[in-house]
Amino acid sequence: MANNYDAIVIGGGHNGLIHAAYLARAGKKVVVLERRHLVGGAAVTEEIVPGFKFTEFSYVVSLLRPEIIRDLELPKHGLTILPLPSTFTPMDNGDYLAAWDDHDKTRREIWRHSPKDADAYDAYSRAMARMAMAVKPILSMIPPDPTSLSPKDLFGLLKLGGHAGSLSEKDFHNLAKLMTMSAADLLEEWFELDPLKGTKSASGIIGTFLGPRSPGTAYVLLHHYMGEIDGAFRAWGFAKGGTGGISNSIASSARALGVEVRLNASVAHVIVKGGRAVGVALENGDELYAKTISSSLDPKRTFLKLIEPRHLPDDFLTAIKRYRTRGSSGKVNLALSELPDFTALPGVGPLHRGAISISPSIEYIERAYDAAKYGDLPARPYIDSILPSMIDPDMAPPGQHVMSCFVQYAPYHLNGGWDDAKREAFGDSVVDTLAQYAPNLKRAIIGRQVLVPPDIERITGLTEGNIFAGELALHQLFFLRPAPGYTDYRTPIRGFWQCGSGTHPGGGIMGANGRLAALEVLKG
Amino acid sequence: MSTKYDAIIIGAGHNGLTTAAYLARAGQRVLVLERRDVVGGSVVTESPWPGYRVDTLQHFGGLRPDIVRDLDLARFGLTTTRVGLTALQPGGGALELGSGGGARAQAIGAFNRTDAERWPAFTALMAKVAGFLNEVYAAPFPRVPQIDAAEAPALAQLGLKLRGLGKKDMIEAVRVLPMSMLELLDEWFESDLLRGALAARGVHGLMQGPMGAGTAFLFLHLWANNDSLFQTRVKGGAGALSEALAQAATGFGAELRLGAEVAQVKLSGDRAAGVVLANGEEITAQRVVSALDPRRTFLGLVGPDALDPEFVWATQNIKLRGCVAKVNLALDGLPTFTGVTDAGLRGALTLSPSLNDLERAYDAAKYGGLSERPYLEVSLPTLAEPGLAPDGKHLLSVHMQFAPYRGEQADWATRIEAIVVNALAQLAPDLPGRILHSQVLTPRDLETRFGLSEGNLYHGEMMLDQILFMRPLSGWAQHRTPIENLYLCGPGTHPGGGVSGASGRNAARQILKDQKA
Amino acid sequence: MLLGTPFHARTQPLNEAQVWRRWSGYLAAGAYELTHEREYWAIRNAAALIDVSPLLKYHVHGPDAARLLDRMVTRDVSRLGVGRVLYTPWCDTEGKVIDDGTITRLDAQRFRLTAAEPNYRWLSMNAVGLDVTVEDVSSQVASLALQGPKSRLILNACAADSLDGLAYFRVTHTRVGGVPVTISRTGYTGDLGYELWCDARDAVAVWDTLMTAGAAYGITPTGILALDIARVEAGLIMLDVDYTSAHVATIPEQKSSPFELNLGWAVDLKKAARFVGRKALAAEKTSGSAxxxxxxxxxxxxxxxxxxxxxxxxxxxxxxxxxxxxxxxxxxxxxxxxxxxxxxxxxxxxxxxxxxxxxxxxxxxxxxxxxxxxxxxxxxxxxxxxxxxxxxxxxx
CATH class of the missing domain: 2.40.30.110 (Aminomethyltransferase beta-barrel domains)
Structure with missing residues (x-):
C-alpha cells in the first residue's frame, strides 16, 4: 500500500484541523482531506462581493478552548480575537436597551428601564457564573457509558458522580433545573423587561429548532458565562479576518506540525476491511491508506454517506438515522456603503462595535418559531448582527462595511421547498426587519449574500444545514451524543473515529471535540 | 405539650385522605379538615342538577394497586374498570385503540400498516419505562446529591432497577424521558390520528405543546399512574374513589371534619403547632400535613413572613399555569358519534386529530388566548352506568385544552362552552340539540372551587424541572418543609399529578419514618 | 461616561488633579487638593464637606414598612422612634452579612435605608405579602457629610433651626439656604458630624450655603481618601474591602457573620420579629464564631x-x-x-x-x-x- 499515513482526517473544519494538529504534535503522520478549495468548514471567510470579506457562516468565537490556543500556539499563527463588547437591542417603541462593556454603564442603562431588573441582572449574572463553574468540568470530560461495567466507564461514572457530589445541594439543583427549563421560564423568574428577556433568551435558541418557551433552552444560556470563568481570556469575540482567520491559524499551526492539508479532496467513502477502517477513496478515484481514520463530518454524513450500512450494527444505524439535525437558521451577509444608523440611538457609536440583536421580546422570538415549526418563514425573524469591519478594518474597503446577520428561523424543511425566490424573500425579510430600526440600511446595501439551510448544507456539508452538526436537545447531549455507547469518539468500526461537533460536547467553535478525540486516538 | 392529634391533614382530596388512612392505620390520631362539604377535592362526583351524578372535574382515575390493597378499598366499594382510548376523526370515523387484546394493532393497521407493526414494540418499551418510573414513585425521592447514609440504599436500588432494564432499554429510558412527544413519535409512527391521540396524553393538563421537550415524560408519567396507556373509570363516578378512601381513613380511626376551612398554619417558633380555622377556632397537633398545593400552603397558610426570602421566591416561581377547562353537559339522549362503536364510546374519547393540531391549540394559549380548535378529552359515563343520570338521559364530560389561566376573560365560560359544543358538533351533529344542562369550569373557577392555584390540576406543572428531586422545590422533595413538623402530601410533591395516591402514601411513609428517627 | 453627582457642578472645578474614582457608577473625588492631608485634618480639626451622594438610598413606605425592615435586618426596627436613626447589618439565610447601612424613621410609615450595594431586589424579595412600597431614590436624593468638630457651628450658622438639640443618631428636618434639608447626626468618620439629605435639584444651593457659612470655620471639601483613613480610625468596616457580601461571595469562606465583623451588638436575637438569618445567628451565638x-x-x-x-x-x-x-x-x-x-x-x-x-x-x-x-x-x-x-x- 502506497502513500501510507498514520492518520487520515476527513474534513478541514476547525475540529478536523485541531484533531490533526494534536495527532501530528504527538508525532503522527497526518493528512487532512478537505472537499472545498479552502479550509474552515463553517468557519470560513470569503470575498463574495469584491473588496468585502464575509465571515460567511459562523461569525463569532464562542468558546474556543484556551488550552488549544496555547497548545497549538495559535496567536503565533495569526489568531487574534478582538473584543465584541456590547449588545444593542432596538425596541419597538423607538427606544433601545443596551448591555455595554462596563458594569456601571450597563447597570445604569437597565436601571433606566427597570430598577428591579438592574439589580436582578447582577444577581442573575452571578448565579449563571456559578452554574458555568459547575458545568465546565463536564465539558472537558469524555462521557462514560452508564450501562457499561468496564473499569473505564465505571471510573467515568464515579468521576461524574464525584463532581455532582462536590457541588452544593443548591448548585446541583439549580443545575438540574437549568438543564431542563425553558429559557423563557428561567428569565421570567428574574426579569420583567421584554427586550432584556428577549435578547437573553435568544442565546438559548441559537442553532436549535426550539423557541424560547421550549424546555431545554435555558441550559444554552450558560455558554455566555463560560468565558467569564476562563480568567482573563476573552472567550467571546470576533476573530481578526473573520472566523476564516481562526481556521487559517489552526491550519497554519497544523502544517507547521507536519500535517498535510489537501484541498479539493472530496472523500467518496471509507474503505473498511475485516471490520477495520483502512483508508479512504476519494471522488477522483484516488485511495489513501492509514492506521486510523477520523471523520469531522456530522454523524449522519459520516455514517450514512461514507460507510456502507453493512459495516454498522443495526442499533447504531437506527440511532444515527434518528439523530436529529433540523437546520433552523440562515445567514445574510451584507456589503454596505455606510453604517446602519439606528433611529433609537443615532450616529456612529459603540453599538456598532458590538452585537445588534433584533429581539424585542420573548414573544417576538416565540412567534418567529411558531411559523418555523410548521415549515413557514417568520414574517419578522430574530436577527443577531455584527459589523466585522468596525472591529477589523481589513474586512471591507476603507469607509465601507460588512454586516453579518445570523437569522432564525429558517426551516430546512420549508413548506413547498426552497427556491431562489424564497431565498430572496427571506433575505428581504431580514433587510426589511433591520430597516425598521435603521432606515438608511436599504440604500447602504451594495451587495448581499443570503444563505439558507440548504445552502449551508450544500457548501459546508452540514446535514440539513444544522450549524451544530446535530440539534442540541437533551436527548442528544452527553452520553447520548451522537449515539449511546459511542460517545468516546470511537465508532463501531475499528480504526475509525469521530472528531466533529456531532460528538460531546457539541457545536460552536470550541474545538474541544477535535482535541478530546485526538487524545482518545492517541491512547489507542 | 399535649394535644389531641398526632396529625392534622389539611384537605380531603384523594392524597390527603390517603395520607390520613395510612397514618391512622399506623395508629396515629388523625384529623382531616376539608373546606368543602364533600370529600374528594378534584376527584368528586356531585349533583349540579337533580337526578344527575356528575364528575365535577376528574372523570377517570384509579389509585396505585398497592394502595387499594393496603387500605382494602374494595371493602369500601371501590370498583374500577379499565377503559379504552378512541381517537376521534373530525368529519367522522375514529381510531379505536380498545383497552386490551390484539385488536389494537388491527385498528391502527386500518390507518397505517407500518404503525400497526410498530405498535407492539412501542407499547412494550413504554410499559418498561413506565414500570421503572413506578418503582421510582414507590418511595420519597432520596435527597441528592449529598445522599445521607440512610437513603443511599434506596438510591442504589433505583440504580440497580434502572440497570435491570437491560442496557438497551436503560438507554432508551434515559433518552426518551426528556424528549418531546414530537421527537418520540417521529421515531415510531406516521398516522396523524394515532400521533395526535398519543401526543395528547403528553400535554394533558400541561401548558406545553407536544413539540415541547419533556412532554414524553408526562406521557410516561400518566402511563405509570395508570399502569397502562388506558385509564380507568370508577363505578359510581370518580368521587366514589374519594368516598372509599374517606371510609377507609375513618375506619382506621381518623376523624373527618367537613366545612372546616383552614386559614393558617399555627406556628410556635419555627415549628408547626396546629391550625387556625377560618372561623377562628384553633386546633393543635404534633404535625400538620397539607394536601394543598405548595404555593397555597406556603404563601397562603404559612405566610411569607415565616419563610426565608429565597424560599418564598422559589415558591413564587413554581410553575402552575392552569390550562384545562371542564365542561359538563346533561343530554336528553345519546348523541350520534358517527363511525364510533358503542365500545369506543364507553372509553376515553380524544379529539386531537394530529400533533400539529395540539401544538396549534397550545400556540393560542401561549399568548393568553383561547384555542378555537381545542384538544378535548371526553367521557360518556352514563353508557356504562346509566344510573348516573335520570332515565334516558346522558352525561358528557369534557376536559378542554387550552384555556390559559393567565389570559382568562370574563366571558370565557360562555366562549369555552361554545367552542366545545361546536367542536363536538363536528363529531356528533345532533349533540347541540340535546343539551339540557351545562356546567363550565374555567381555570379560575377551578381555583375558586377546589383551591387549585391558577387552576393547575397537578399542583405544579409536570415539567422536567419540577419533578423528582425538584418537586415541589429543590432540596424539599421529602415531603418536609422549612417549617418543622409541617409536611406536604399533595401532588405538588414527588411523584406528582394525576389520580394515583402516590404522593399521599409516600408522605405518610416519610412522616412515620421521621417520627421513628 | 460615569455620572456626576448632583454636586458635580461644584466639585468638578475644585478637583485640582481632575482625578476621579468610581463609586457606584458615579465620579467621586479621591482628594480635591493634590494631596489629601489637609482634608484629613479638616475631619479631625475643623469641618470636612464630603459628597456622599453615590450611597444607595431606598425609601420604604406603607403600613408594613417597619415589618419589612424588621424582617430583613438584625436590629429591632419596631422600636425605632420617628426621628431616630440606627445602623445595622442585614444577612442571608445562613446569617452571613449581605450589606450594612443606616435606617432612618422619617415618619411612622416611612423609612430611609442606605446601602453600599444595590438592594432593591433583596428588599422586594423580603416584601412578599407585605403592604409596602420600596423606591430606589439614590439618584433623587443628594447627600453631603459635614464632619468634624466645627460642623455644628457651621450648621447653626446657616440652618433655619439650631442643631444644638440634635442627639447622636437622631434626625431633624430644617432648611438650609432656603431649601428643605433633612439632617442626621451620623457619619462615617467617628467624629462629631452630620449628614444632610436633600432633593438632588437643590443640591448646589445647599453646597453653596454650607461653603459660605463654613468659610469662617475652615470648611474643606474632602475626598474619599481622607474619609477612608478616618473611618479606619473609627473602626468602621466597608463592604467589598473588609467583607464580601454574602450575595457576591463564591465560596462560603468569603462570607462573614455580623459576629465575625464585630457587629454582634447589632444582632438582636430577642426582637419580636423573625428576621432573615436569625436561626443561624442564634446557633452561632451559642457555638461561638470562628x-x-x-x-x-x-x-x-x-x-x-x-x-x-x-x-x-x-x-x-x-x-x-x-x-x-x-x-x-x-x-x-x-x-x-x-x-x-x-x-x-x-x-x-x-x-x-x-x-x-x-x-x-x-x-x-x-x-x-x-x-x-x-x-x-x-x-x-x-x-x-x-x-x-x-x-x-x-x-x-
Whole structure:
C-alpha cells in the first residue's frame, strides 16, 4: 500500500484541523482531506462581493478552548480575537436597551428601564457564573457509558458522580433545573423587561429548532458565562479576518506540525476491511491508506454517506438515522456603503462595535418559531448582527462595511421547498426587519449574500444545514451524543473515529471535540 | 405539650385522605379538615342538577394497586374498570385503540400498516419505562446529591432497577424521558390520528405543546399512574374513589371534619403547632400535613413572613399555569358519534386529530388566548352506568385544552362552552340539540372551587424541572418543609399529578419514618 | 461616561488633579487638593464637606414598612422612634452579612435605608405579602457629610433651626439656604458630624450655603481618601474591602457573620420579629464564631528596625491600603488585615483585621506581613479594642 499515513482526517473544519494538529504534535503522520478549495468548514471567510470579506457562516468565537490556543500556539499563527463588547437591542417603541462593556454603564442603562431588573441582572449574572463553574468540568470530560461495567466507564461514572457530589445541594439543583427549563421560564423568574428577556433568551435558541418557551433552552444560556470563568481570556469575540482567520491559524499551526492539508479532496467513502477502517477513496478515484481514520463530518454524513450500512450494527444505524439535525437558521451577509444608523440611538457609536440583536421580546422570538415549526418563514425573524469591519478594518474597503446577520428561523424543511425566490424573500425579510430600526440600511446595501439551510448544507456539508452538526436537545447531549455507547469518539468500526461537533460536547467553535478525540486516538 | 392529634391533614382530596388512612392505620390520631362539604377535592362526583351524578372535574382515575390493597378499598366499594382510548376523526370515523387484546394493532393497521407493526414494540418499551418510573414513585425521592447514609440504599436500588432494564432499554429510558412527544413519535409512527391521540396524553393538563421537550415524560408519567396507556373509570363516578378512601381513613380511626376551612398554619417558633380555622377556632397537633398545593400552603397558610426570602421566591416561581377547562353537559339522549362503536364510546374519547393540531391549540394559549380548535378529552359515563343520570338521559364530560389561566376573560365560560359544543358538533351533529344542562369550569373557577392555584390540576406543572428531586422545590422533595413538623402530601410533591395516591402514601411513609428517627 | 453627582457642578472645578474614582457608577473625588492631608485634618480639626451622594438610598413606605425592615435586618426596627436613626447589618439565610447601612424613621410609615450595594431586589424579595412600597431614590436624593468638630457651628450658622438639640443618631428636618434639608447626626468618620439629605435639584444651593457659612470655620471639601483613613480610625468596616457580601461571595469562606465583623451588638436575637438569618445567628451565638474582626496596632520599633537594617527610613503607605495582608502566629497564617493605614492623628500604623477567634483577645500578638526593599518580612502587631479613635465630641 502506497502513500501510507498514520492518520487520515476527513474534513478541514476547525475540529478536523485541531484533531490533526494534536495527532501530528504527538508525532503522527497526518493528512487532512478537505472537499472545498479552502479550509474552515463553517468557519470560513470569503470575498463574495469584491473588496468585502464575509465571515460567511459562523461569525463569532464562542468558546474556543484556551488550552488549544496555547497548545497549538495559535496567536503565533495569526489568531487574534478582538473584543465584541456590547449588545444593542432596538425596541419597538423607538427606544433601545443596551448591555455595554462596563458594569456601571450597563447597570445604569437597565436601571433606566427597570430598577428591579438592574439589580436582578447582577444577581442573575452571578448565579449563571456559578452554574458555568459547575458545568465546565463536564465539558472537558469524555462521557462514560452508564450501562457499561468496564473499569473505564465505571471510573467515568464515579468521576461524574464525584463532581455532582462536590457541588452544593443548591448548585446541583439549580443545575438540574437549568438543564431542563425553558429559557423563557428561567428569565421570567428574574426579569420583567421584554427586550432584556428577549435578547437573553435568544442565546438559548441559537442553532436549535426550539423557541424560547421550549424546555431545554435555558441550559444554552450558560455558554455566555463560560468565558467569564476562563480568567482573563476573552472567550467571546470576533476573530481578526473573520472566523476564516481562526481556521487559517489552526491550519497554519497544523502544517507547521507536519500535517498535510489537501484541498479539493472530496472523500467518496471509507474503505473498511475485516471490520477495520483502512483508508479512504476519494471522488477522483484516488485511495489513501492509514492506521486510523477520523471523520469531522456530522454523524449522519459520516455514517450514512461514507460507510456502507453493512459495516454498522443495526442499533447504531437506527440511532444515527434518528439523530436529529433540523437546520433552523440562515445567514445574510451584507456589503454596505455606510453604517446602519439606528433611529433609537443615532450616529456612529459603540453599538456598532458590538452585537445588534433584533429581539424585542420573548414573544417576538416565540412567534418567529411558531411559523418555523410548521415549515413557514417568520414574517419578522430574530436577527443577531455584527459589523466585522468596525472591529477589523481589513474586512471591507476603507469607509465601507460588512454586516453579518445570523437569522432564525429558517426551516430546512420549508413548506413547498426552497427556491431562489424564497431565498430572496427571506433575505428581504431580514433587510426589511433591520430597516425598521435603521432606515438608511436599504440604500447602504451594495451587495448581499443570503444563505439558507440548504445552502449551508450544500457548501459546508452540514446535514440539513444544522450549524451544530446535530440539534442540541437533551436527548442528544452527553452520553447520548451522537449515539449511546459511542460517545468516546470511537465508532463501531475499528480504526475509525469521530472528531466533529456531532460528538460531546457539541457545536460552536470550541474545538474541544477535535482535541478530546485526538487524545482518545492517541491512547489507542 | 399535649394535644389531641398526632396529625392534622389539611384537605380531603384523594392524597390527603390517603395520607390520613395510612397514618391512622399506623395508629396515629388523625384529623382531616376539608373546606368543602364533600370529600374528594378534584376527584368528586356531585349533583349540579337533580337526578344527575356528575364528575365535577376528574372523570377517570384509579389509585396505585398497592394502595387499594393496603387500605382494602374494595371493602369500601371501590370498583374500577379499565377503559379504552378512541381517537376521534373530525368529519367522522375514529381510531379505536380498545383497552386490551390484539385488536389494537388491527385498528391502527386500518390507518397505517407500518404503525400497526410498530405498535407492539412501542407499547412494550413504554410499559418498561413506565414500570421503572413506578418503582421510582414507590418511595420519597432520596435527597441528592449529598445522599445521607440512610437513603443511599434506596438510591442504589433505583440504580440497580434502572440497570435491570437491560442496557438497551436503560438507554432508551434515559433518552426518551426528556424528549418531546414530537421527537418520540417521529421515531415510531406516521398516522396523524394515532400521533395526535398519543401526543395528547403528553400535554394533558400541561401548558406545553407536544413539540415541547419533556412532554414524553408526562406521557410516561400518566402511563405509570395508570399502569397502562388506558385509564380507568370508577363505578359510581370518580368521587366514589374519594368516598372509599374517606371510609377507609375513618375506619382506621381518623376523624373527618367537613366545612372546616383552614386559614393558617399555627406556628410556635419555627415549628408547626396546629391550625387556625377560618372561623377562628384553633386546633393543635404534633404535625400538620397539607394536601394543598405548595404555593397555597406556603404563601397562603404559612405566610411569607415565616419563610426565608429565597424560599418564598422559589415558591413564587413554581410553575402552575392552569390550562384545562371542564365542561359538563346533561343530554336528553345519546348523541350520534358517527363511525364510533358503542365500545369506543364507553372509553376515553380524544379529539386531537394530529400533533400539529395540539401544538396549534397550545400556540393560542401561549399568548393568553383561547384555542378555537381545542384538544378535548371526553367521557360518556352514563353508557356504562346509566344510573348516573335520570332515565334516558346522558352525561358528557369534557376536559378542554387550552384555556390559559393567565389570559382568562370574563366571558370565557360562555366562549369555552361554545367552542366545545361546536367542536363536538363536528363529531356528533345532533349533540347541540340535546343539551339540557351545562356546567363550565374555567381555570379560575377551578381555583375558586377546589383551591387549585391558577387552576393547575397537578399542583405544579409536570415539567422536567419540577419533578423528582425538584418537586415541589429543590432540596424539599421529602415531603418536609422549612417549617418543622409541617409536611406536604399533595401532588405538588414527588411523584406528582394525576389520580394515583402516590404522593399521599409516600408522605405518610416519610412522616412515620421521621417520627421513628 | 460615569455620572456626576448632583454636586458635580461644584466639585468638578475644585478637583485640582481632575482625578476621579468610581463609586457606584458615579465620579467621586479621591482628594480635591493634590494631596489629601489637609482634608484629613479638616475631619479631625475643623469641618470636612464630603459628597456622599453615590450611597444607595431606598425609601420604604406603607403600613408594613417597619415589618419589612424588621424582617430583613438584625436590629429591632419596631422600636425605632420617628426621628431616630440606627445602623445595622442585614444577612442571608445562613446569617452571613449581605450589606450594612443606616435606617432612618422619617415618619411612622416611612423609612430611609442606605446601602453600599444595590438592594432593591433583596428588599422586594423580603416584601412578599407585605403592604409596602420600596423606591430606589439614590439618584433623587443628594447627600453631603459635614464632619468634624466645627460642623455644628457651621450648621447653626446657616440652618433655619439650631442643631444644638440634635442627639447622636437622631434626625431633624430644617432648611438650609432656603431649601428643605433633612439632617442626621451620623457619619462615617467617628467624629462629631452630620449628614444632610436633600432633593438632588437643590443640591448646589445647599453646597453653596454650607461653603459660605463654613468659610469662617475652615470648611474643606474632602475626598474619599481622607474619609477612608478616618473611618479606619473609627473602626468602621466597608463592604467589598473588609467583607464580601454574602450575595457576591463564591465560596462560603468569603462570607462573614455580623459576629465575625464585630457587629454582634447589632444582632438582636430577642426582637419580636423573625428576621432573615436569625436561626443561624442564634446557633452561632451559642457555638461561638470562628472568626473575629479586630483592631491591630503594628508595633513601631520592630518595623523601624526592619527598614533600618536595609538602610532605609520606615516607609508606609499614606492612604488606606484596601488589600489583604497576611497575619500569622507561630508560623501559621491565622488571619488577614483587610484595611490598614497610618493614622496621622494617633501616629500609629493601624489595621482592621480578620483573625481566628483564638487570636482575637486584646493584647494578642500577631505577625504582620510587610514588604521591605522588595522582601517579605513579618513584624509584630498587637490586637487592640476598636475603635482606635473615639472622641467625646462624637456623641456629646
Amino acid at each position: 472568626w473575629q474582626m479586630v483592631g491591630l496596632e503594628i508595633e513601631w520599633p520592630n518595623l523601624e528596625r526592619l527598614f533600618w537594617e536595609e538602610g532605609l527610613p520606615p516607609r508606609i503607605p499614606n492612604t488606606t491600603v484596601r488589600a489583604s495582608i497576611p497575619l500569622s502566629s507561630l508560623g501559621r497564617q491565622v488571619g488577614y488585615a483587610s484595611s490598614s493605614c497610618w493614622s496621622p492623628l494617633l501616629k500609629k500604623y493601624i489595621a482592621l483585621a480578620h483573625v481566628e477567634a483564638a487570636h482575637a483577645k486584646p493584647g494578642d500578638l500577631l505577625m504582620f506581613e510587610i514588604m521591605v526593599q522588595h522582601k517579605h518580612r513579618y513584624t509584630p502587631a498587637r490586637v487592640v479594642p476598636l475603635p482606635f479613635f473615639n472622641p467625646e465630641r462624637k456623641r456629646e
